Amino acid sequence: VCSSDLIQHETSAFEAFRLELRAITESLGSIDDESDRAAEARLVSNRLAREQVHEVDRKLREAQRNLKYSLPITAATLAAGALGALATGGLAAALAGVFASAAVAGSAAKDYRSYRSLPGYFLWRLKKITQK
Numbered sequence: 001v002c003s004s005d006l007i008q009h010e011t012s013a014f015e016a017f018r019l020e021l022r023a024i025t026e027s028l029g030s031i032d033d034e035s036d037r038a039a040e041a042r043l044v045s046n047r048l049a050r051e052q053v054h055e056v057d058r059k060l061r062e063a064q065r066n067l068k069y070s071l072p073i074t075a076a077t078l079a080a081g082a083l084g085a086l087a088t089g090g091l092a093a094a095l096a097g098v099f100a101s102a103a104v105a106g107s108a109a110k111d112y113r114s115y116r117s118l119p120g121y122f123l124w125r126l127k128k129i130t131q132k
Contacts, residue, residue: 002129003126003129006122006125006126006129010116010121010122010125012116012117013116013117013121013122013125014122016117016118016119016121016122017119017120017121017122017123019119020048020052020119024044024048027040027044028040028041028044048119048120048123049123051120052118052119052120052123053120053123053124053127054120055118055120056115056118056120056121056124057124059115059118060115063115
């Protein structure tokens with residue numbers, strides 16, 4: 001995967017990154033002194049390249065940890081609902097268990113994908129591609 005493929009596959013991540021860059025360039029444009037502007041550009045570059053990429057790493061690890069714990073809970077809830085439905089013959093109880101389990105799994109998956117909306121995600125992916 002090259003950077004142009006990444007832009008095509010991660011359009012929302014690229015858009016978040018582009019919007020962040022636009023905000024940065026607008027703030028840099030308001031600095032009249034050239035040396036102050038250069039110093040601020042270095043700070044912003046460091047923030048993008050390190051802090052925001054680190055934030056993506058942190059969010060991803062957190063989401064993976066949450067997903068790791070949510071999957072066994074979801075499986076146990078599904079199994080308990082199925083056993084309860086078999087024991088009592090209650091279809092409504094089984095469906096309630098399935099819906100509750102789906103909600104837990106959906107929440108964990110949403111957390112797992114939420115890191116993609118961070119402005120540093122595009123840089124994080126680009127870094128992963130170039131390290132291969």
